[in-house]
Amino acid sequence: MVRFITRRLGQLVIVFAGLVVVAFLMSVILPGDPGRAAAGRNATVAQVAEARHRLGLDRPLLMQFGHYAARILHGDLGTSVFTHQSVLSDIRQVLPSSVELVVAGMIINLVIAVPLGVLAAYRRGRPADVVARLFVLVGAAMPAFWLGLMLQLIFADQLKILPLSGQLSFGVDVRRITGATTLDALLEGNFPAFGDALKHLILPAIALSASFIAVVARTVRSSMITALDSDYIVLARATGAKEWRVVVRHGLRNALVPASTILGMQLGWMLGATVLVESTFNRTGLGAYMVTGVLQNDLYAVIGSILTIGVVFLLANFAVDLIQLWLNPRLRPRRRTSAVPLVTSPAPAGGVS
Amino acid sequence: MTVPPLSAAERLVGTGLGGTVPAPDQADPRRPNGSHARSRRRTRGPAAEQLAVAAAIVIVLVAVVGPWLAPHDPYTVDLTQQLRSPSTGHWFGTDVNGRDILSRVLAGARATLSATAIVLAVATIVGTLIGTVAALSRTIIDEILMRICDIGLALPSIVLALGLAAALGPSLRSAVIAMAATWWPGYARLVRAVVRETRDAEFVDSARMLGVGRMRLVLRHVLPNSLSILYVQVSLDVAAVMLTISGLSFIGVGAQVPSAEWGAMISAAAGNVGNGWWAVLFPGLAIAFTAITFNLVGDWLRVRTDPTLRERA
Numbered sequence: 001m002v003r004f005i006t007r008r009l010g011q012l013v014i015v016f017a018g019l020v021v022v023a024f025l026m027s028v029i030l031p032g033d034p035g036r037a038a039a040g041r042n043a044t045v046a047q048v049a050e051a052r053h054r055l056g057l058d059r060p061l062l063m064q065f066g067h068y069a070a071r072i073l074h075g076d077l078g079t080s081v082f083t084h085q086s087v088l089s090d091i092r093q094v095l096p097s098s099v100e101l102v103v104a105g106m107i108i109n110l111v112i113a114v115p116l117g118v119l120a121a122y123r124r125g126r127p128a129d130v131v132a133r134l135f136v137l138v139g140a141a142m143p144a145f146w147l148g149l150m151l152q153l154i155f156a157d158q159l160k161i162l163p164l165s166g167q168l169s170f171g172v173d174v175r176r177i178t179g180a181t182t183l184d185a186l187l188e189g190n191f192p193a194f195g196d197a198l199k200h201l202i203l204p205a206i207a208l209s210a211s212f213i214a215v216v217a218r219t220v221r222s223s224m225i226t227a228l229d230s231d232y233i234v235l236a237r238a239t240g241a242k243e244w245r246v247v248v249r250h251g252l253r254n255a256l257v258p259a260s261t262i263l264g265m266q267l268g269w270m271l272g273a274t275v276l277v278e279s280t281f282n283r284t285g286l287g288a289y290m291v292t293g294v295l296q297n298d299l300y301a302v303i304g305s306i307l308t309i310g311v312v313f314l315l316a317n318f319a320v321d322l323i324q325l326w327l328n329p330r331l332r333p334r335r336r337t338s339a340v341p342l343v344t345s346p347a348p349a350g351g352v353s
Numbered sequence: 354m355t356v357p358p359l360s361a362a363e364r365l366v367g368t369g370l371g372g373t374v375p376a377p378d379q380a381d382p383r384r385p386n387g388s389h390a391r392s393r394r395r396t397r398g399p400a401a402e403q404l405a406v407a408a409a410i411v412i413v414l415v416a417v418v419g420p421w422l423a424p425h426d427p428y429t430v431d432l433t434q435q436l437r438s439p440s441t442g443h444w445f446g447t448d449v450n451g452r453d454i455l456s457r458v459l460a461g462a463r464a465t466l467s468a469t470a471i472v473l474a475v476a477t478i479v480g481t482l483i484g485t486v487a488a489l490s491r492t493i494i495d496e497i498l499m500r501i502c503d504i505g506l507a508l509p510s511i512v513l514a515l516g517l518a519a520a521l522g523p524s525l526r527s528a529v530i531a532m533a534a535t536w537w538p539g540y541a542r543l544v545r546a547v548v549r550e551t552r553d554a555e556f557v558d559s560a561r562m563l564g565v566g567r568m569r570l571v572l573r574h575v576l577p578n579s580l581s582i583l584y585v586q587v588s589l590d591v592a593a594v595m596l597t598i599s600g601l602s603f604i605g606v607g608a609q610v611p612s613a614e615w616g617a618m619i620s621a622a623a624g625n626v627g628n629g630w631w632a633v634l635f636p637g638l639a640i641a642f643t644a645i646t647f648n649l650v651g652d653w654l655r656v657r658t659d660p661t662l663r664e665r666a
Contacts, residue, residue, distance in 0.1 A: 011503065018504035026516055141644035143596050145603045146619055146637035149626050157627045211596075272509025276600050280623065290512070291604055294519040306516050310508050 001325065008321055012314055019310045023303045024068045028061070077307070078300030082292065087304035090289065095308065096179030097167065098278070098285035102270045104205035105212070109266070113213045114259070117220025118252060121228060132217065140214035144273055148207035148280040155203060163200050165282035172196050204281040208273055212266050219262050223255040230254075257328050264320025268313025405649035412643055416462040423456035427613045436629040446631035448622060454632055458639045461613040465640070468529050468614075469595045473587050475533035480540025481583065485571065487541065488548035498541065505538030511597050518606040525614060528598055528607035536594065543586055547579040554578070581658050589651035592644035599640055615640050 043051070052058050056067050071078075077087035120132035156164035163169060167181045174193050177184045182201060185194035227233065228251050236250045237243075274287025286305055293301030415422065425443075431451035439446040445454035487498040505513070510532070517531035551557060552575055560574045599616025601607035603623075608614030610621055615636040622632035 011500070014500050015503045015507050018500065019507060022504060022513075026520055137645055137648060138641070140648060141592060141596075141641045143599055143603070143616070143619075143637060143640050145600055145616075146633065146640065149619070149623055149633050150637065153626050153630050153633070268507075269509045272512040275511060275515060275604060279604075290515065294515055295605055297519075302516050302519060306508065306512055309512050313507050313509070 004325070005322070008318060012318055015314060016311065019307060019314075020069050020072055021065075023072070023307050024065050026303055026306070027068070027299060072307070077304040080293070080298050080301045082296045082298045082301065087300045090301065091286065091304055091308055093179065094284050094289045095286050096183075097181065097283060098271060098274050098287060100180035100182060101201065101204055101208060101274060101278070101283065101285060102267065104201045105209035105270055106263075106267065108205055109209045109212050109216060110263075112209075113216035114220055114252075114256075116213075117217040117259075118224055118247065118255075120217070120221040121224035121255075122247060124225060132221070136214045136217050139210045139217075142210055143276075144207050144211060145276040145280060147210055148204065148277050151203045151207055152280070162203055163196075165200075165280075167197060167200050167283055168193065169196050169200075200281075200283075204277050204283060207280075208270060208277045211273075212270060215266070216259060216262060219259050220255055223258045224251055227251045227255045257324065260324060260327070261320055264316050264323075265313075267316040268309065271312050272309050402649065402653040405646055405653065408642075408646040409650050412462065412646060413466065415459060416466040419459040419462045423453070423459045425453035425456040427452060427456040427460040428611065436625070436632070438629075439631050445635040446629065448618070448632045449625055449629065454618075454635050457613040457618060458615070458635055461615045461618060461636065461639065462643075464525065464608060464612060464614040465595060465599060465616075466643070468525055468532075468598050468608075469591060471529050472532040472536055472594050472598070473590060476536035476540055477583065477587055479533075479537040480542075481544050481576075481580070483537070484541040484544025485548050485576065488545040489552060489571065489575075495545075499545070502538035502541050505535060506542070508535070510535040511600055514597065514601060515604065515606060518601055523606045523609060525602070525608040525612065528601040531601070532594060532598055536590075539590075540583065540586070544579065544583060547582050548575060551575050551579045585651065585655045585658055588647060588654050591647035591651065595640065595647075596644060 049058075056064055059067075075088055077091070079085070080087050080090055083090055116132050116135065120129045123129050152164055155162045168174065172193050174181055174184045174190060174197070175188060177187050181197040182194055185191070185197050228247070232254075233246060233250055236246045241250075271286065274285050275291050276287070277283075278285040278288035279291050286308060290302060290305035292298070293305060420427070429452065431447075434443075434447045434451035436449055437443055437447040437451075443453050443455065445458060447453055448457070483498055483502075487495045513535045514528065514531040517534060518527040521527035521530060556578075557570065557574050560570055565574065598607060599614070599619070602612075602614050602616030603620045605620065608617040610617060618636040619633050622629060622636075626633050
């Protein structure tokens, strides 16, 4: 077990190192001359050369990389040319808001997808299953950015029951404690503001989670069908256990193991998908920050965002590995397979993995 | 390089070995009338599948001849016809520049679908190559290639593609290159897993014992028996790639504004959704419809190639 964890940790470090290499390569190929940016718009050729020398841009690529990696390990992600702040502090500013959105999206995801998958499996082939599968089919096919706009149109513009965009209504104020508006309102004990922030969270969270719901519901349905067909379910029924107990305690518990892998990966993917949603809803967050960075040619902001999302993804996967180890004793291996994939493919690969 | 057809001996070896036997039709023990439900499924299933395949063919046809089907020119600006709601003259209405949205949606099929096809083709070729090399090398090369795949898979493709497309300068071509560069690791993983199984199969051993050369073994015996799963995965990925590319265009790093690409159309109309919902609705419906169609086709292929799934699909 210790061996398994060390191995995974080792892989984590390797992949993180790879991410740093990717980030460095991007900083080399991205347009825009950091030397010129640092020297200022009206700098002379000599001043630009001086700035390039100061930043180490005139040294060999390998040395530049060493320098770059050392800086990243010290938490120095460079300075945003747009906000004139260090990228790390920028990201610290915006990340809590994105985490808030992702958590809301995950809650919606779990609350809808798991019961839907169980229902579809239990009523396999019946109308409930057909409806659930239609829901999954449509949910997986809708572009998140389009769904966001449509939700805004229907619920904010036409029905006027939910706010159009932003994080708080005009005039409602919450002191920044963590940066996640709902949490800050709660910590302050300001419940009207909490309700207001929650209302602002609903539409973007739905837009963000729709495609993820489809994947989870599908996975739960398929593993639930396998579980419900197995001998231990027949045995549980034979003991005279109540039907819901058979389904939930014996069926769902086993069916949730594959779903938990998917959910862990979705955490990172959802954080990435905020690039499609946050700007539409005019929310602050990592996605909106990265989009602004891309559109403003803000090199370090883009790379910083990519690294952050990558690190969150890796840590979420590692956490899932640990949780599964704890959930499922069968996974505590004595066998040591070579080259265990650190990140499993998100799509169900037809039984091949 | 040409590979000669299978010799008689090789053909003989391949038969009867490693074939999958479909599971016998088992009655559902807890539902006495299970057979009834199943026969109902059976009649409904193929109809939906035929419909999806037909729809996919129609979509591809539209991508080919779309611009000629369009009732209006998709690019002619007519400021007297700004933001007209859907009517008999303009079924899908007009956008803020007075362009007919139906025509633009039809013309946009080509941009979106060809971009998707290129991404998938490049990713498949690169993924197959790298996956096969990794599976057959069984050495440190395997480990290195798989760690590279891990890095690629450690980022949501939209994020990595967004960074790369921005680096290459915003255009549909950049978006395509960026997507292809981020999409292959998944296929490399998949191909490696399947090839590792196939390379140890009896018929491959037998062929090797017949003295079949290494290259020929891979090209004629291992790969043809490994790649069916890849076709299925590719067909299931059509929707995902298309959604991501249109997302890149929506953000502004893919197809640029006057272009009739679906994501770019939504992006251009997004600021005006309150006054002209149709300019956002219809390109989005086109994306969703195409995605649903290809997902259905992919599901159908998956069930067809994997007999164990037939019972539960």
